[in-house]
Amino acid sequence: MTLAIIGGTGLTQINGLTITGQQSLETPFGNPSADYVFGEMNGKRLVFLARHGNPHRIPPHKINYRANIWGLKQLGVTEIIAVAAVGGIGALMAPGHIAIPDQIIDYSYGREHTFFADDLQHVTHIDFTEPYSPALRKRIIHGAHNSGISITETGTYGCTQGPRLETVSEIKRMAQDGCDLVGMTGMPEAALARELELEYANISVVANWGAGIGEGEITMAEIEKNLEVGMGKAIELLKAITLLPDLTLV
Template sequence: MTDPLRIGVIGGSGVYQMEALQEVREITLDTPFGPPSDAYITGVLDGTPVVFLARHGRGHRISPTQLNTRANIWGFKTLGVEYLISISACGSLQEHIAPGHIVIPDQLFDRTHLRPLSFFDDPAAGTGGLVVHVSLADPFCPFLSAVCLAAVQETGNPVHQGGVFITIEGPRFSTKGESRIFRQWGCSIIGMTAVPEAQLAREAGISYATMAHVTDYDVWHETEDPVTVDAVIRVLLRNAEVAKSAVRNAVRLLATAGPSPQADALKDAILTDRSQIPAQTKKRLEMLIGKYLA
């Protein structure tokens, strides 16, 4: 396969097992931040190269807090990915967003507190001495989100455009008190992995959007049973074919897309005097910042 791997998909839901995927192979990478969750699965989908990664590892071995998201996004960047579609399970915080529906969110609310949130200024990873303030006013790429919306609409599955996706630390589910407060804040859906994926993708110049599959009503809904792993899995399995079809549609729509609209996200984000950036940091982050230091 010689064409660049410009389109990536991260998530579970069995998407990497799409029957239409041809020329399948695995690529194992290491990164300055350690190993990604699993090997990257590459292949050709309707003539377009695509690369997949199981976010939690095959067999769902890694909890949300323990995900090496920096390594996962770095690996996609290394492979040339410009457009990254996240397939994510989530709970609904609004009555009209029912289990089985899909949401293409346009905003994030971060309630995590234990995760590395940036590639930059991490002495332990050899990337200290560099301060970067990336803009995340619109955390999901509007262009890619529009593509994902159209892709899901083609499947006929109920889909909602926009909404605030609140990300909690996990791995536990919410209490009823938390869930009710999140509703009062105006959040639409709740999950555990969109942060820090969104901001890391932005730092990497990758367009990122989410197809969020609603599996439950979290725990606020008094007429529904509280969320359980069994309930989540049942809905995910039921929606697997929808996810595969939506990804296939999105890949087709992206086949002739131009460069990522987020490619220059770091252009005005580096605050540190170039002469003060440590040589080791420059070397380790060359892939991200090299063009801004020339």
């Protein structure tokens, strides 16, 4: 199995990853967000991609998700751990916390969300009952337990369009729908990985409370401060995952 890490806001590079090379790719769906970076962590080789580009410049609704995922498949990747900055909705989802969602609700629109759109021989419907790989989620949770990192092991990720943050009423609606987290990049990334039969799981790093849950306006200074703490935990979690004996990489 070959593991890829997709880094979101606050994670354009991984401390502790020894870079061994990088590669640009052209895909049938255009150019990925950035070059694919090859590296080693704890003696294990992996592929890293900065979802928003490096430097961070591509907003969530403009990311070429199809090119990003297709390129990883082309490189022989079989597993993807997607790291994402999110807002907290559920009571346990305080800023700086990490959650490993097991469900997702898609509120985004207008995105190129499938590989099965044109020149088809037959219509394809993927099963998306469990949008995140149970086996890969279990490995992430195991890594958290081994490293002593506090996480919430389940949760529902609500994917909004962005790039603006949500209104108080939108967050209230999402809470009523059962969302614990709100982000802008979870879809169609998860579904595209499933279409290419890649194992995919998400590490959500809570950067702020959703609108109306915390006090006052949400500021970028607040988000950046919380991400510095949360992404540090996420990197330690990734290191712990690469130490697991059942994780076989290239």
